[in-house]
Amino acid sequence: MADTDLMPIAGQVDPVPVARDITPRADGRIDLIGLPKARIRELFEEAGLDAKQAKLRAKQVFHWLYHRGVTDFEAMTDIAKTMRPWLAERFVIGRPEVIEAQHSTDGTRKWLLRTADGHDFEMVFIPDADRGTLCVSSQVGCTLNCRFCHTGTMKLVRNLTPGEIVGQVMLARDALGEWPKGSMAGLDDAEDAGHYSADGRLLTNIVMMGMGEPLYNFDNVKGALQLVMDGDGLALSKRRITLSTSGVVPMMDKCGEEIGVNLAVSLHAVTKDVRDEIVPINKKYGIEELLQACADYPGASNARRITFEYVMLKDKNDSDEDARELVRLLRQYKLPAKVNLIPFNPWPGAAYECSTPDRIKRFSDIVFEGGISAPVRTPRGRDIDAACGQLKTSAEKKSRAQRDREAAEAAATAE
DSSP states (O other), X not given: OTTEEEEOOTTOSSOEEEEOSXXXXXXXXXXXXXXXXXXXXXXXXXXXXXXXXXXXXXXXXXXXXIIIOOOOGGGOTTSOTTHHHHHHHHEEOOOOEEXXXXXXXXXXXXXXXXXXXXXXXXXXXXXXXXXXXXXXXXXXXOSSOOTTOSGGGSOOOEEOOHHHHHHHXXXXXXXXXXXXXXXXXXXXXXXXXXXXXXXXXXXXXXXXXXXXXXXXXXXXXXXXXXXXXXXXXXXXXXXXXXXXXXXXXXXXXXXXXXXOOEEEEEOOOSSHHHHHHHSGGGGTSOHHHHHHHHHTOTXXXXXXXXXXXXXXXXXXXXXXXXXXXXXXXXXXXXXXXEEEEEEOOOOTTOSOOBOOHHHHHHHHHHXXXXXXXXXXXXXXXXXXXXXXXOOOOHHHHHHHHHHHHHHHHHHXXXX
């Protein structure tokens, strides 16, 4: 791929394609979304502005991009009219391309998005009475192959850039009309957003739980979240951002130190054999090593508990003994924890079934009795394949279906 570099990533043998901060465009212009203020200033200097002018214009443009949400330099009213065409000739304010937008009967919304180089990925917005949560993707595809997860059946195509990651947040705010004076680049269905709010916003929380493993794209995820948390930018508190990992142990401390957001861990099993099967990274970083990294996570406390995600799989990880062992492990490592019990969301070809409601309740009761919060997550967006573990791009689904048809046709011809 011409627009990527190959970089080794912690915990992997082979290098994974990592997109540069600036992806070349056919028209030669540079997309400013995803770039911090200092980088914008550098680009303005390289384009011919003196240092003083570059610093001033970078500050102004940064404000318009991330605080006001504009997508047209002509809307930047405090920049001289003669300067705006100069900017438009050299730079662009991008968004991921929307290929498809879907609405669930429960209000959940899913977007199929496309990168400038033609790769598809998804994001999901989940409205609740007291918050609105955006589930953001960090990679096109995934490399971890967790067996219960539909995304895990995709091949990893490449990491998303900071612009493609923060662009999901920008696009969601466009759709919800959340920029000052309304949406500057709203989508057609923005009026269906709903009436829930917290702190005056519809989009109140971000979870890095979409497609991909965020800690295998650490630098780009860090760059994007720094823009989201920047007080001069999107200004979302780090306490409202959660990063989910399947257990990339060597990067967890670095995440806490350099990003500082809440941590969620995809645990899903309490024995080596079962976790090796359903979360294969466990063969590299075992449960004990993972839980010790959780215990050492910077900033973890009773006020900022680590969330353990646990998908409920029938006759696989849902016994009373599993629940008691989960309590024992979390107590052993003295973890400030809560457990999210996730009813398995089915997808075509899945090897597992969801635990029964009674079994899930019993599991939850045992963990609660052990002094650990264990709410059962209500499945959201199942009817549009937007629920936890269901994300897989329509393009990938269609291409696989096409391959199946071609194989069937070839077999028929051979007969």
